[in-house]
Amino acid sequence: MSMVTSSSYLESLLQGQPQLPPSPLAWFNQLRASAVDRAGTLKLPTTRDEDWRFTDISPLAKLSFQPARAVSTLQAADVEGFYLDEAAIRLVFVDGAYMPQFSTQPDKARDLGLTVTDLSSTAVSSHGTVIEPHLGRHAGFQDNLFAALNTAFLHDGALVVAPRNAAVDAPVHVLFIATQPEVASHPRCLLIAESGSAVTIVEDYVTLQEGAYVTNAVTEIVLEGNAQVNHVRIQRDSPQAFHIGHCAVSLAHASRYRSVSVALGARISRYDLNARLAAEGAECAIDGLALISGRQLADTHTCIDHAQPNGISRQLHKCIVDGAAHAVFNGKIMVRSGAQCTDSTQSSRNLLLSAKARVDTKPQLEIFADDVKCAHGATVGQLDIEELFYLKSRGLSEIAARNLLTYAFGAEIIDRIPVASLKQRLERTVFEQTKRS
Amino acid sequence: MSAVLQNLVNQPYKHGFVTEIESDIAPKGLNEDIIRLISTKKNEPAWLLDFRLKAYEQWLKMEEPKWPNVKYPKIDFQAISYYSAPKPKKKLNSMDEVDPELLRTFEKLGVPMHERAALAGVAVDVIFDSVSVATTYKQKLAEVGIIFCSISEAVQMYPELVKQYLGTVVPVGDNYYAALNSAVFTDGTFCFIPKGVKCPMDLSTYFRINTEESGQFERTLIIGEEGSSVSYLEGCTAPKFDTNQLHAAVVELVALDNADIKYSTVQNWYAGDENGLGGIYNFVTKRGLAKGVNSRISWTQVETGSAITWKYPSCILQGENSVGEFYSVAVTNHYQQADTGTKMIHIGKNTRSTIVSKGISAGHSNNSYRGLVRIAPTAAGARNYSQCDSMLIGDKCGAHTFPYIQVRNQQAKVEHEASTSKIGEDQLFYFAQRGIGNEEAVSMIINGFCKDVFQQLPMEFAVEATKLLEFKLEGSVG
DSSP, X not given: OOHHHHHXXXXXXXXXXXXXXXXXXXXXXXXXXXXXXXXXXXXOOXXXXXXXXXXXXXXXXXXXXXXXXXXXXXXXXXXXXXXXXXXXXXXXXXXXXXXXXXXXXXXXXXXXXXXXXXXXXXXXHHTHHHHTTTTTTSSOOSSOHHHHXXXXXXXXXXXXXXXXXXXXXXXXXXXXXXXXXXXXXXXXXXXXXXXXXXXXXXXXXXXXXXXXXXEEEEEEEEEOTTOXXXXXXXXXXXXXXXXXXXXXXEEOTTOEEEEXXXXXXXXXXXXXXXXXXXXTTOEEEEEEEEEEOTTOEEEEEEEEEEOSTTXXXXXXXXXXXXTTOEEEEEEEEXXXXXXXXXXXXXXXXXXXXXXXXXXXXXXXXXXXXXXXXXXXXXXXXXXXXXXXXXXXXXXXXXXXXXXXHHHHHHHHHHTTOSOHHHHHHHHHHHHHHHHHO | OOHHHHHHHHSOGGGOOTTTOOOSBOXXXXXXXXXXXXXXXXXXXXXXXXXXXXXXXXXXXXXXXXXXXXXXXXXXXXXXXXXXXXXXXXXXSSGGGSOHHHHHXXXXXXXXXXXXXXXXXXXXXXXXXXXXXXXXXXXXXXXXTOEEEEHHHHHHHOHHHHHHHTTSSSOTTXXXXXXXXXXXXXXXXXXXXXXXXXXXXOEEGGGOXXXXXXXXXXXXXXXXXXXXXXXXXXEOSXXXXXXXXXXXXXXXXXXXXXXXXXXXXXXXXXXXXXXXXXXXXXXXXXXXXXXXXXXXXXXXXXXXXXSEXXXXXXXXXXXXXXXXXXXXXXXXXXXXEEXXXXXXXEOSTTOEEEEEEEEEEETTOEEEEEEEEEEOTTOTTOEEEEEEEEEEESSSOEEEEXXXXXXXXXXXXXXXEEEEEOOOHHHHHHHHHTTOOHHHHHHHHHHHHTHHHHTTSOHHHHHHHHHXXXXXXXXXXX
């Protein structure tokens, strides 16, 4: 992209930022201001940047996106379909703005022993000391334009705090709904799992329209010692949308982070997940599925950073690519000097369903310690002819056999979602999508 | 720089500064005149000069690549002298005059007696009649019509052949160092295997008659015509001491229908001392074009030397059913850095490639595998299998894996796996239990680790390579 477009384009991206109401917390305003400064100096990445080599986001710059306007017409009936039965607590954001009328009351969370609230509310001021060391500290924006923009627009957002030793089975559902075309929204989540706590969060991006819009999300997850977090992230944006997601996870001693991310929607989607195993004995399992067709592009970049000894990480990323879609995966495993006895495996599996489908995958290992067990693997292929034959010999039609195998390929990831109703819903989506192709 | 030379260099080309130059070293620096000087000195045809100038023009516009995972101070390309006529080495009269350190190394590597002499620079005819050996070889090759000579000789004798193929696999502007090489290369190897000929022996630079110091910008071109086959050996296990710090070679292989080219390298150049001072920068572009149907190109490399190794022997699999192979062992110790791997570009239908890479890092070294497997939309039924294993010895070194996999064809099947491991205490214990000491145990384990690659080497090389590894890693395992 040329320099000419980028400077004026960036100005347009920051449009509306100055209108944000200031927070009573000085550091909060300070953080926002430094992000604005930083965003002004960064450029939109191009395919000449190694991290964006296969993902050309120049179409994004061709559209002008406005900050979202406040909406009032939305009825509960419009959004109820997205609710999860199991979720005891729900936070709903429409085009980035918090919707208390659709969200559960903070009291309900308090009864369960959690703090779940909107970042802009007065409740945050009372939690200032809890969130100050974390907000904007894990998802760095020094070299990341999108994280800088998100932080510059920091206003509404989800805050989940699981206090010491609190264990809540029911998931916290954070629902982001897009209703307006040609707007940019900057969803933000911060989850702090204090020592010994256990919590499940479902980050859900959905749409009520088919237009083009930008979702630029940032999530920060902090696990203190022995904490456990289940993180489910579902991206079901409109087929015209651009979705840029960034998630930074920090794991303390013996904590356990499990994540399943599923990308179904968006014309161009990009998800960056950085997990830092910052203390001994931390463990993470990071799984992903991209199911795309048409002219969609789904790009997942993960970095699992083993900074301390005895860490364990598992990763399985799958892509099902149909039509002229393009899947990108870059999975980096870093084992720093001193992170002895690290045990890490990573696997990238890709299924190509059509002649025009395209996959670029790069599992990457960087190891600076000698007593480690690290392995990664990548495969790209089509449905196995023998497996098809097996099913057909048992009376399934060619199409049914193909659908079944494709479904089974994706179901391995969906199976790992710990929320039953969501699992069923996704399984149905996958099944329908495979049937269509 | 002498005043005479200065004048000569600054002269316009046409009025021939050709004949009168007395000195055999060109002034330092790189410019068009130097390139013209090289070309004139070597009495090259006009097209080759054009080739060089075109490369130079492109090189000027290029930037040094920053992406490799290696660090080194900036190279001053104007401080290098790009042409020096081969100087005869000082001949020694007997093995007694050879540096005992070098002899000790030969002993350890098990280099055959006659080779030791040649490598140490002893006048070979004193020891044994290598000239006659070489002559027999040359006769044998000539009988079947194989051309095997230095590239400057080939330019004079077979200009059409060289013109037809030079720069077709690695274009002049391919990358920074390839462009530099194309502009200033002074010598190298040319090999042509005619239609249907199976080369009766392994070809090696060692047996090339009139072997000259190839210098730092070596150019190799090997052409296998329809149905031919050849195995080419480059380098040797003996340590090579060289005063040139930067080496930027280009190797091009062309395999026509049903041709089979096997290229093996053992590289043990000076790697710098244990504190990382000195050592050679080995920035090489090696690429094979499997142009014809059923053609096959196979790279095998054992990289143990050089302060920095930066090379990706690649295969362009253009012909239907063509096969590309890459077998590599890269060992780094002390402060060495290696960024090596391969590219397999599948273009033709049913093309197949295999990648087996073994990296061993010790000391403070860094060892990276960087590979690309690209399946073009045309490569229906393409198949790739890659395996890259790393072993770390000590906790100050690093191992990195960067495999790029790009698939544009649904019918392709690509598999990649990589693992990292160390020599386990339990393994050593097992050996100790059976009366095998630590050093020996480690060497056996490493041998087993590299077996898949060593098997691909010609026999004598394999034996020497095994010992070479042992020698390289001496003392690095507790």
